[in-house]
Amino acid sequence: MRVSVSWLGEHLDAAALPATADEVGDAFVRVGLEVEEIHPAPDVTGPLTVGRVEEIEELTEFKKPIRYCQVALGDLTRGIVCGATNFAVGDLVVVAEPGSVLPGGFAIASRQTYGHTSDGMIASARELGLGADHSGILVLPPGTAEPGDDAKAVLGLDEPVIELAVTPDRGYCFSLRGLARELATSTDADYTDPVVRIALPDTDGDAWPVRIEDTARAPRYVARRVNGVDPKAPTPWWMQRRLITAGMRPISLTVDVTNYVMLDLGQPLHAFDAGRTSGEIVVRPAQPGETLTTLDGVVRKLDPDDLLITDDSGPIGLAGVMGGESTEIPLAADLPDGARVDVLLEAAHFDPAGVARTARRHKLPSEASKRFERVVDPALPPYAAERAAKLLVDLGGGTYADGRTDEGGVPAVPSVRMALNLPDRTAGVAYRRGATVRRLNQVGCRTDIETGTDGHGVVVATPPTWRPDLRQPADLVEEVLRLEGYDAIPSLVPPAPPGRGLTREQLRRRAVSRALAEAGHVEVLPFPFVSDGVWDQLGLPADDERRRTVAVSNPLDADRSRIATTLLPGLLDMLVRNRSRGFDDLALYTVGQIAQPGAAPTEIPDPPVTERPSDEVYERIRAALPAQPTHVAVVLSGNREPRGWWGQGRAAAWSDAVEAARLVGAAAGVTLRSARAEYAPWHPGRCAALFAGDTLVGHAGELHPKVVEALGLAPRTAAMELDLDAIPLVETLPVPSVSAYPPVAVDVALVAADDVPAADLADALTDGGGSLLEAVRLFDVYSGAQVGDGRRSLAFSLRLRAPDRTLTNEEANTARDAAVAEASRRHGAVLR
Incomplete structure (x- = not known):
């Protein structure tokens, strides 16, 4: 999760925000978040100016698209060669003039190229150090600035970006809402949930008919409609800047608004073209043989385990993963002048495991599925939909349609009882009075204090809807210890018990x-x-x-x-x-x-973490596991x-x-x-x-x-x-016996049927040779007319030795004959 410090500042008291990005990173680390990297402000020197494209000459004599552009920079016009095609005459662009140096030490100068003098460079977001997008140059929305203005101030290039690694159990931190809460807790600042600032006006009726067939995997579905959105309305630069900072590419106002609200509040949204959506929306599992063309243009064969958003035409979206192409909001270039679009906003709560399976099955990870997999706040959908609707009205000239659909509801969150002093006993630290209740309130829990049967205090905590991971006292203890600081817990290295090593x-x-x-x-x-x-x-x-x-x-x-x-x-x-x-x-x-599964699967018991499982439970767990x-x-x-x-x-x-x-x-x-x-x-x-x-x-x-x-x-x-x-485990490896007496080498060639394995002959020789036979080695194999059809000759070298004397020829010959006799008895082998 990448986030700019100024965006965090919108959710906190400015006075409580740490002064530098490094201090903000340290504050996140104190509450257990991992800071992967702090990206400093892009290192740009020299003139960086806003320009307006006045004229474009297409240079068609080259294999790839090349354009020679006249760009007005206030009173000055520069001719610049550019290979990007995502801009037109009248667009505002960012020009790195000669003498400027972009991130990475990329110096800009006037140069001859493609038969023209390129007097500077029209820059992309990646070249300016704003993000990773290099699909085209950066086009500023109309009215953002005037030609000749200093682009550094317009772009906000002086702002660092903090990149955090969010663990799966902290899904609420995949939003500015969650990160600001953690930062406020770390700095002891006052925090107001941005959701409480979103008013939900009273509406009559539904915005769209919705029916949920699988309420277990889709507990809630909210729909809000905005009519008459101008598809050509530009996304304001402040929003584009934040999306780019977060690693997302601005596309169109409707898409950018849904992405912005998702990043800000943590609720993924999807926008349907209401004019291309017909009939009742039904949330149901896929049926055998169904297909869906997703927004990336791929036709996907659906699995019965996939949860779908459908209308009268069939599937129009993979729930929690990606929408369908048939109801996609069209781009402005695909619509006639003056056309308006009616937008139907979806904000839902989907089962995390089901979304994860679908995303992996179709190899379709998305920003939405990343959040749904880690659990999204089920109380958030109506607020996120209303926030997105307001932005479309304010920025896109749309009007609110009557009604709001809100199918399903918020699953009940069970309370957790915990002894007030359990965090102290777990950490071995005497925390100050009231620390447990204070920390639980900071993470969003509602708390009540009771007296337990033993006369000691008990806290009854009801976790917030965005923290489904708080299920048992151990989870509450972890939150208290995390926020009080792991560095406050004494570190005692247990002594290593003597006499133990590898098994x-x-x-x-x-x-x-x-x-x-x-x-x-x-x-x-x-x-x-x-x-x-x-x-x-x-x-x-x-x-x-x-x-x-x-x-x-x-x-x-x-x-x-x-x-x-x-x-x-x-x-x-x-x-x-x-x-x-x-x-x-x-x-x-x-x-x-x-893993070798047993005859039939057995249910594995789930013992509590507060005590060691009983021997009976432990054996049931072991019996349920496959052999490994x-x-x-x-x-x-x-x-x-x-x-x-x-x-x-x-x-x-x-x-x-x-x-x-x-x-x-x-x-x-x-x-x-x-x-x-x-x-x-x-x-x-x-x-x-x-x-x-x-x-x-x-x-x-x-x-x-x-x-x-x-x-x-x-x-x-x-x-x-x-x-x-x-393989049998040998407790004590045998000590090799070394004889000081010389060996006797004897070679024998045995003729046997060619279907007799050489290893079987070697085993027979070994058994027949007795204790004097030290080693048997096959060194030659022959088959041909001399030994007859269906037969072959195998030559073995026999090494004979006695531990206490030098063998005589008679002893060696006797051992050899015994070995050959055993091979003859077992396999009909004869000496060649």
Whole structure:
């Protein structure tokens, strides 16, 4: 929220307003608001003058629009080349004359360009440091100034702007009304709510017929009509200046008035063209198949969860988000001379969660939805509508139409009982007498004092309509502590209890992450949410358990509203993103939790914050939560070993994914066993199931070609995912035994059916070799006429060693023969 100090001053006693912008920022910080930046007054030096455009010559010989303008600056006329087209002859503009310097050190001088001498520059709002709009030059409303006047004084360039970061629970601070209240509280100044200055005249009947079908999501709807507004009436500069300061672009008087009232009071408004609105306005949910063309010209397919504003023609607005194109107030250029427009003003109160879902679903954030998502004061609509109507009458020459529609009402606000000394006991501070009641009154609460059953004082606070977050004593305590000052609360660092450190699970997770990083993998943090469509891309069967996901109530991205049951979708998305930016050789990994929902969802109890939940409630909470095991996943693409003068390098393969899994197992203190498997999204012939003992803990291998194609990945992309929590936790890692005696290396070549996995043969050799067999390594695979069709030869290197002696040839041969015999017994393998 960006706001100028002078605008704040309109809602406060001038004597109470801090002298400088820095002091205003400090005052906001004292009451818990975050000041992102204080923008100083634009640094402009030299002559900056108001000019009137007298003549425009279109230079058509260039590819882009170029105009040579004669601009009168009082007694002086300058010829200026300009590329903007949003102004006409007779318009008042701001001219930076030669010798002036604009913000950023941009010096202005006379120069030859496009075949003419440009004697200065016609400036835009951004070039003057007034805002971010650079779509055209700044055009001043007629009567704002006279040609030759000093533009610095007219524009108010000596005023700083304060930018604040408003947290979601302080939605009322998205307005000058709320910010002025906070500033008055911080400076102990008197504050008068600007709403009380708005008179609501008595009216007969309704301004427009309105019916609310969904009162839960639209508790109140107010309509006010102003007839005969002049569409060519200019927005006064003082209003334009404040809109620009707030980061909004002035468009037309009607739009600017609704935006101005929204910024000032906090109530979003929408203006319909009453002449293009037909029949009763109905607030209802969308029906299947309905569409709406919004003001940005996009045709949007509506969801049944969308709340609509409709008339006899169908949808004319997305409630709380954006209006429809069919009832848009036309611009003056689209109307004949002398035409007038009847304006129907909407001021409503909408459900915050519903507006948030709609805005995210349609990727349509707006200033209105930003405020509705954070709760707008439900008592405000008639006052905001009346304020906007008065501005349209005063500035646009309109006349009030009879009637005001006010459907629904203000939801009741429950009172909160709190012990008077609860803030003192919570903060450990003895606040001065009356501080609690005074601070609660400052935030807008109505307070009464009673005597509790224990004889101590109790305050009964009824929160104001704009503070629905004040629901329990803890909320009132927070307000008292915030306004009394967090710096007044003593800071005591609790002593660290001795003998505690990382848990075994935490140590294992760090060891796994460190091992993968040391092996050349790069850790990333993927987006943890997925869409339902990703499972089809991964080729998962319809009954796969991974399709059963947990929905997010208020997702950050409407297209990804489910908590992932596997780390692969997010990790593969990161792989695609990196490859699109030119990184082809990638080895990425992540360690994180997934969510595995139970058979049926269970309602989660909501325990009070005043005491620890009982063991029964705690267990119910735990039982309602989905299982959230920790997984580790790796994806590999491109070259695993880079190419260079030493050779062509080596592409990543399924074996690298299996090796990454074994590396994780070694870091966790176990040896993983692999077996052939078929499990989406891996290639059926290049997928290994990984076991810790007899427990299946994950899979590794090469992704299925259809998955690679669907996701736009490189061919032969490999991946691995393990359930880290399923791997047995080794309390004490075994101490490695080192033999001082030399090993005996023996090579054996076994011929077996080509459908016998090499890992199964290696397991048989290991089991048969007994305690003397230290390691088994596959080093060659051959298939051809010499071994016969449907068979292959696998050569293994066996390392034999005894811990207490040097092995004899007989002992080595006996161990080798036992290993080969076991492989023959299990898989029919024979020595080649």
